[in-house]
Amino acid sequence: MRLKDKVAIVTGAASGMGKAIAELYAKEGAKVVVSDFNEEGAKAVADSIKQQGGTAIANRTNVAELNELEHLFQETKSAFGRLDILVNNAGIMDGMEPVGEISDEKWDRVFAVNTTGVMRAMRIAVNLFQEQGNGVIVNNISAGGLRGARAGAAYTASKHAVTGLTKNTAYMYAQSGIRCNGIAPGGVETNIGSTMTNISEFGMGRQMTGSNTMPRVGQPDEIAQLALFLGSDESSFVNGQVIAADAGWIAY
16 A cells, blocks of 8 residues: 555546546555546546445546636545545647647647646645645656657657656645656557647658657556556655656657
8 A cells, every 4th residue: 555545636537647646645545536628537546446345536627727727626525534645637739730830729739748747747846845844746648758759849849848847846835745757658548649730741741750669558557566666655755757657768
Protein backbone atom coordinates (compact mmCIF):
# COMPACT_ATOMS: atom_id res chain seq x y z
CA MET A 1 0.00 0.00 0.00
CA ARG A 2 2.50 2.58 -1.21
CA LEU A 3 -0.10 5.36 -1.32
CA LYS A 4 -2.14 4.42 1.75
CA ASP A 5 -4.64 7.18 2.64
CA LYS A 6 -3.22 9.59 0.03
CA VAL A 7 -5.74 11.61 -1.99
CA ALA A 8 -5.00 11.86 -5.70
CA ILE A 9 -6.56 13.63 -8.67
CA VAL A 10 -5.90 12.00 -12.05
CA THR A 11 -7.08 13.94 -15.09
CA GLY A 12 -7.88 12.22 -18.37
CA ALA A 13 -8.54 9.09 -16.34
CA ALA A 14 -11.41 7.53 -18.30
CA SER A 15 -9.05 5.59 -20.57
CA GLY A 16 -5.46 4.86 -21.50
CA MET A 17 -2.63 5.92 -19.24
CA GLY A 18 -4.88 7.96 -16.94
CA LYS A 19 -7.13 4.97 -16.33
CA ALA A 20 -4.14 2.73 -15.60
CA ILE A 21 -2.69 5.32 -13.19
CA ALA A 22 -6.01 5.79 -11.37
CA GLU A 23 -6.48 2.04 -10.99
CA LEU A 24 -2.94 1.44 -9.76
CA TYR A 25 -3.09 4.35 -7.33
CA ALA A 26 -6.31 2.96 -5.87
CA LYS A 27 -4.82 -0.52 -5.62
CA GLU A 28 -1.94 1.00 -3.66
CA GLY A 29 -4.31 2.62 -1.15
CA ALA A 30 -5.02 6.07 -2.59
CA LYS A 31 -8.41 7.73 -2.62
CA VAL A 32 -8.72 8.65 -6.28
CA VAL A 33 -10.66 11.36 -8.07
CA VAL A 34 -11.17 9.98 -11.56
CA SER A 35 -11.50 13.09 -13.70
CA ASP A 36 -12.25 13.23 -17.40
CA PHE A 37 -14.24 15.15 -19.98
CA ASN A 38 -15.90 11.80 -20.71
CA GLU A 39 -18.19 11.58 -17.67
CA GLU A 40 -19.51 8.10 -18.43
CA GLY A 41 -16.00 6.76 -18.85
CA ALA A 42 -14.89 8.36 -15.58
CA LYS A 43 -17.85 6.83 -13.75
CA ALA A 44 -17.06 3.40 -15.20
CA VAL A 45 -13.46 3.58 -13.97
CA ALA A 46 -14.51 4.83 -10.52
CA ASP A 47 -17.16 2.09 -10.23
CA SER A 48 -14.61 -0.55 -11.22
CA ILE A 49 -12.19 0.72 -8.57
CA LYS A 50 -14.91 0.56 -5.91
CA GLN A 51 -15.89 -2.94 -6.98
CA GLN A 52 -12.28 -3.97 -6.39
CA GLY A 53 -12.42 -2.58 -2.85
CA GLY A 54 -10.81 0.79 -3.57
CA THR A 55 -12.00 4.34 -2.97
CA ALA A 56 -12.82 6.59 -5.90
CA ILE A 57 -15.19 9.25 -7.12
CA ALA A 58 -15.85 10.32 -10.71
CA ASN A 59 -15.66 13.91 -11.89
CA ARG A 60 -16.38 15.50 -15.25
CA THR A 61 -13.90 18.25 -16.07
CA ASN A 62 -12.91 20.03 -19.24
CA VAL A 63 -9.38 21.03 -18.24
CA ALA A 64 -9.47 23.91 -20.73
CA GLU A 65 -12.11 25.66 -18.58
CA LEU A 66 -10.91 27.35 -15.38
CA ASN A 67 -14.26 27.18 -13.61
CA GLU A 68 -14.43 23.42 -14.19
CA LEU A 69 -10.91 22.95 -12.83
CA GLU A 70 -11.84 24.98 -9.75
CA HIS A 71 -14.89 22.76 -9.27
CA LEU A 72 -12.69 19.65 -9.55
CA PHE A 73 -10.50 20.77 -6.66
CA GLN A 74 -13.49 21.93 -4.61
CA GLU A 75 -15.17 18.56 -5.08
CA THR A 76 -11.97 16.75 -4.11
CA LYS A 77 -11.58 18.76 -0.91
CA SER A 78 -15.26 18.32 -0.08
CA ALA A 79 -15.06 14.54 -0.53
CA PHE A 80 -11.70 13.83 1.08
CA GLY A 81 -10.63 16.96 2.96
CA ARG A 82 -7.26 17.37 1.25
CA LEU A 83 -5.15 16.64 -1.82
CA ASP A 84 -1.78 14.89 -1.80
CA ILE A 85 -1.06 14.08 -5.45
CA LEU A 86 -2.05 15.78 -8.69
CA VAL A 87 -1.51 13.81 -11.89
CA ASN A 88 -1.94 16.00 -14.96
CA ASN A 89 -2.57 13.38 -17.62
CA ALA A 90 -5.28 14.88 -19.85
CA GLY A 91 -4.05 15.88 -23.28
CA ILE A 92 -4.88 16.06 -26.97
CA MET A 93 -2.89 15.71 -30.20
CA ASP A 94 -2.57 18.15 -33.05
CA GLY A 95 -2.77 17.01 -36.68
CA MET A 96 1.01 16.69 -37.15
CA GLU A 97 1.03 20.14 -38.80
CA PRO A 98 4.42 21.86 -39.12
CA VAL A 99 4.54 25.53 -38.21
CA GLY A 100 3.85 26.58 -41.81
CA GLU A 101 0.46 24.84 -41.72
CA ILE A 102 -0.77 25.28 -38.16
CA SER A 103 -3.90 27.38 -37.70
CA ASP A 104 -4.42 29.77 -34.82
CA GLU A 105 -7.52 27.80 -33.85
CA LYS A 106 -5.65 24.48 -33.61
CA TRP A 107 -2.71 26.09 -31.79
CA ASP A 108 -5.01 27.69 -29.21
CA ARG A 109 -7.00 24.49 -28.66
CA VAL A 110 -3.91 22.32 -28.14
CA PHE A 111 -2.34 24.83 -25.75
CA ALA A 112 -5.60 25.30 -23.84
CA VAL A 113 -5.70 21.60 -22.94
CA ASN A 114 -2.04 20.58 -22.88
CA THR A 115 -0.44 23.65 -21.33
CA THR A 116 -2.82 26.24 -19.90
CA GLY A 117 -5.01 23.59 -18.27
CA VAL A 118 -1.93 21.99 -16.71
CA MET A 119 -0.64 25.34 -15.45
CA ARG A 120 -3.99 26.21 -13.88
CA ALA A 121 -4.33 22.84 -12.18
CA MET A 122 -0.78 23.19 -10.85
CA ARG A 123 -1.51 26.72 -9.61
CA ILE A 124 -4.54 25.56 -7.64
CA ALA A 125 -2.72 22.50 -6.31
CA VAL A 126 0.40 24.39 -5.25
CA ASN A 127 -1.66 26.82 -3.18
CA LEU A 128 -3.37 23.87 -1.46
CA PHE A 129 -0.04 22.14 -0.91
CA GLN A 130 1.48 25.25 0.66
CA GLU A 131 -1.36 25.34 3.19
CA GLN A 132 -0.77 21.65 3.98
CA GLY A 133 3.03 21.84 3.92
CA ASN A 134 3.46 19.11 1.29
CA GLY A 135 2.23 17.71 -2.00
CA VAL A 136 3.28 16.03 -5.22
CA ILE A 137 2.64 16.86 -8.86
CA VAL A 138 3.20 14.34 -11.65
CA ASN A 139 2.85 15.70 -15.17
CA ASN A 140 2.37 13.18 -17.97
CA ILE A 141 4.20 15.06 -20.70
CA SER A 142 5.42 13.04 -23.73
CA ALA A 143 8.60 12.30 -25.62
CA GLY A 144 7.30 15.21 -27.71
CA GLY A 145 8.23 17.44 -24.79
CA LEU A 146 11.88 16.42 -25.14
CA ARG A 147 12.35 15.99 -28.89
CA GLY A 148 11.15 17.76 -32.02
CA ALA A 149 10.33 14.80 -34.28
CA ARG A 150 7.49 13.20 -32.35
CA ALA A 151 4.44 15.30 -33.33
CA GLY A 152 3.36 18.52 -35.00
CA ALA A 153 4.39 22.05 -34.06
CA ALA A 154 1.54 22.79 -31.64
CA TYR A 155 1.73 19.54 -29.68
CA THR A 156 5.53 19.65 -29.53
CA ALA A 157 5.56 23.26 -28.32
CA SER A 158 2.78 22.63 -25.80
CA LYS A 159 4.64 19.69 -24.26
CA HIS A 160 8.01 21.48 -24.24
CA ALA A 161 6.27 24.24 -22.29
CA VAL A 162 5.10 21.76 -19.66
CA THR A 163 8.64 20.40 -19.38
CA GLY A 164 9.83 23.90 -18.50
CA LEU A 165 6.88 24.47 -16.17
CA THR A 166 7.65 21.22 -14.36
CA LYS A 167 11.27 22.15 -13.74
CA ASN A 168 10.48 25.73 -12.74
CA THR A 169 7.80 24.61 -10.27
CA ALA A 170 10.14 22.06 -8.72
CA TYR A 171 12.80 24.71 -8.20
CA MET A 172 10.46 27.40 -6.92
CA TYR A 173 8.82 25.20 -4.28
CA ALA A 174 11.67 22.84 -3.43
CA GLN A 175 11.82 24.20 0.13
CA SER A 176 8.06 24.14 0.61
CA GLY A 177 7.57 20.37 0.80
CA ILE A 178 6.33 20.27 -2.79
CA ARG A 179 7.77 18.05 -5.51
CA CYS A 180 7.03 18.25 -9.24
CA ASN A 181 8.20 15.71 -11.80
CA GLY A 182 7.20 14.61 -15.27
CA ILE A 183 6.93 11.48 -17.35
CA ALA A 184 7.84 11.50 -21.04
CA PRO A 185 6.19 8.40 -22.54
CA GLY A 186 7.16 7.23 -25.98
CA GLY A 187 4.52 5.63 -28.19
CA VAL A 188 1.91 4.06 -25.91
CA GLU A 189 -1.20 2.14 -26.91
CA THR A 190 -3.98 4.62 -26.09
CA ASN A 191 -6.85 6.33 -27.91
CA ILE A 192 -5.22 9.78 -28.03
CA GLY A 193 -5.04 9.42 -31.82
CA SER A 194 -8.81 9.93 -31.87
CA THR A 195 -8.19 13.61 -31.00
CA MET A 196 -6.28 14.16 -34.24
CA THR A 197 -8.06 16.10 -37.00
CA ASN A 198 -7.06 17.39 -40.45
CA ILE A 199 -3.84 15.41 -40.43
CA SER A 200 -1.01 17.00 -42.38
CA GLU A 201 0.38 14.67 -45.04
CA PHE A 202 3.73 16.46 -45.02
CA GLY A 203 3.93 16.66 -41.24
CA MET A 204 2.97 13.02 -40.79
CA GLY A 205 5.57 11.96 -43.32
CA ARG A 206 8.33 13.84 -41.52
CA GLN A 207 7.19 12.61 -38.12
CA MET A 208 7.26 9.01 -39.29
CA THR A 209 11.00 9.22 -39.86
CA GLY A 210 11.33 9.67 -36.10
CA SER A 211 8.74 7.02 -35.29
CA ASN A 212 10.61 4.44 -37.33
CA THR A 213 13.29 4.29 -34.61
CA MET A 214 10.79 3.41 -31.85
CA PRO A 215 11.84 0.07 -30.31
CA ARG A 216 8.26 -0.93 -29.45
CA VAL A 217 4.90 0.44 -28.38
CA GLY A 218 4.36 0.68 -24.63
CA GLN A 219 1.35 -0.26 -22.53
CA PRO A 220 -0.52 2.11 -20.18
CA ASP A 221 0.31 -0.11 -17.19
CA GLU A 222 4.02 0.45 -17.80
CA ILE A 223 3.58 4.21 -17.55
CA ALA A 224 1.40 3.80 -14.45
CA GLN A 225 4.27 2.08 -12.63
CA LEU A 226 6.46 5.15 -13.11
CA ALA A 227 3.62 7.46 -12.07
CA LEU A 228 3.25 5.38 -8.90
CA PHE A 229 6.93 5.75 -8.05
CA LEU A 230 6.89 9.50 -8.66
CA GLY A 231 3.70 9.94 -6.65
CA SER A 232 4.96 7.94 -3.68
CA ASP A 233 7.41 8.79 -0.90
CA GLU A 234 9.86 6.37 -2.51
CA SER A 235 10.81 9.19 -4.89
CA SER A 236 11.28 11.77 -2.11
CA PHE A 237 14.74 12.73 -3.45
CA VAL A 238 13.52 13.10 -7.05
CA ASN A 239 12.39 16.58 -8.02
CA GLY A 240 12.31 18.63 -11.22
CA GLN A 241 12.93 15.62 -13.46
CA VAL A 242 11.21 14.57 -16.67
CA ILE A 243 11.81 10.85 -17.00
CA ALA A 244 11.44 9.15 -20.36
CA ALA A 245 9.57 5.85 -20.45
CA ASP A 246 10.07 4.87 -24.07
CA ALA A 247 12.13 1.67 -24.35
CA GLY A 248 15.11 3.81 -25.28
CA TRP A 249 13.44 5.71 -28.13
CA ILE A 250 14.94 9.12 -27.41
CA ALA A 251 18.38 7.55 -27.03
CA TYR A 252 18.41 7.11 -30.83
